[in-house]
Amino acid sequence: MGPDLDPVDRLLIDELGDLPSGRIAVVGDDHGALAAAVAELAGTGVVAHSDSLVSERRVAAAGVEVTPDLAAALTGAHLVVLRLPGSLDALDEVARTAVIVGAPDVRVVAGGRVKHMTRSMNDVLAASFEQVSASLGRQKSRVLHAAGPREVEQTWPRSRHHDGLDLTVHAHGAAFAGTRVDAGTALLVSQLDQLADTDATVVDLGCGTGVLAALLARRFDDVVALDVSAAAVASTLATTAGAVDVRRTDGLTELADASVGAIVSNPPFHVGTAKDSTPTLQMIDDAARVLVPGGELVLVYNAHLPYLQRLRDLGPTDVLMRDRSYIVTRTVLA
Numbered sequence: 001m002g003p004d005l006d007p008v009d010r011l012l013i014d015e016l017g018d019l020p021s022g023r024i025a026v027v028g029d030d031h032g033a034l035a036a037a038v039a040e041l042a043g044t045g046v047v048a049h050s051d052s053l054v055s056e057r058r059v060a061a062a063g064v065e066v067t068p069d070l071a072a073a074l075t076g077a078h079l080v081v082l083r084l085p086g087s088l089d090a091l092d093e094v095a096r097t098a099v100i101v102g103a104p105d106v107r108v109v110a111g112g113r114v115k116h117m118t119r120s121m122n123d124v125l126a127a128s129f130e131q132v133s134a135s136l137g138r139q140k141s142r143v144l145h146a147a148g149p150r151e152v153e154q155t156w157p158r159s160r161h162h163d164g165l166d167l168t169v170h171a172h173g174a175a176f177a178g179t180r181v182d183a184g185t186a187l188l189v190s191q192l193d194q195l196a197d198t199d200a201t202v203v204d205l206g207c208g209t210g211v212l213a214a215l216l217a218r219r220f221d222d223v224v225a226l227d228v229s230a231a232a233v234a235s236t237l238a239t240t241a242g243a244v245d246v247r248r249t250d251g252l253t254e255l256a257d258a259s260v261g262a263i264v265s266n267p268p269f270h271v272g273t274a275k276d277s278t279p280t281l282q283m284i285d286d287a288a289r290v291l292v293p294g295g296e297l298v299l300v301y302n303a304h305l306p307y308l309q310r311l312r313d314l315g316p317t318d319v320l321m322r323d324r325s326y327i328v329t330r331t332v333l334a
């Protein structure tokens, strides 16, 4: 038996209306239950895209065709069944791309938990569709319907040049911080010259738009940027312009033992919309396996997060820098 539908999935299924005979895209499913239920109703023609590789694997395991490429999933789609993303920019990219590459009659049925939904989501959908309406709420969930595609321009990925870094940051809608440089990242950037020289691989773990990877590639020959997010990987490929090996992976799991000279990271503090330290604690544990002896793990994080003790278990840990919100630490593998 596959995963269970949650209340948002059930409301989405009830609100689908008449199914088209052509392609249906299921975007943002985390567990596979929604995509599998839509596929069962439709018979054929369902393609799913989930930004996270972890989610994508669950959807594939539920037996639905998946693609890491949002535009590929939306191409020719008549109906987009969407779990609303956390960010308005991610929603805007889905809506615009659906209008631009979808079928001429493309419509969106988008659902979420009421506590995560804002009126701005209606406005974002209304920028791409003539008609936007909301369902009645049920079990703390609600669905938005968007139909009647407008003439829109593709504005994703977006880019911004940062003079201070002499770097153009490219960002897809779902990438962390967009074209901004996050405050924690900026603090970490100020400490990058503390890294020891190494001929081994240097990793930007959870690379987002690739700011750290791009800067590391100016000094180190072998830089690998890792992120679980398809939008992050596409953004980093653009920001680093071929200077970095960019891979979509879940943490450090695919790196060989004792193969890495340094890991630099502004690590995740969310899984989906929920605050969660588990992936970062796992990454700290995995760093012990992939770092060479004497290799460094340099992290920036919100000072209240529970990482310092775990880092000290790994090896001697210094605080390189702190401000009112963030702390930058360096741990050397014993």
Ligand SMILES: C[S@@+](CC[C@H](N)C(=O)[O-])C[C@H]1O[C@@H](n2cnc3c(N)ncnc32)[C@H](O)[C@@H]1O
Pocket (backbone or CB within 6 Å): 176, 177, 182, 185, 205, 206, 207, 208, 209, 210, 211, 212, 226, 227, 228, 229, 232, 249, 250, 251, 252, 265, 266, 267, 268, 269, 279
């Ligand atoms: C706080 S953001 C930092 C992004 C970027 N390095 C920056 O400084 O702007 C954390 C990043 O970790 C990624 N991430 C979350 N879980 C991950 C996992 N299990 N494996 C790899 N990356 C992950 C997120 O997609 C996000 O891009």
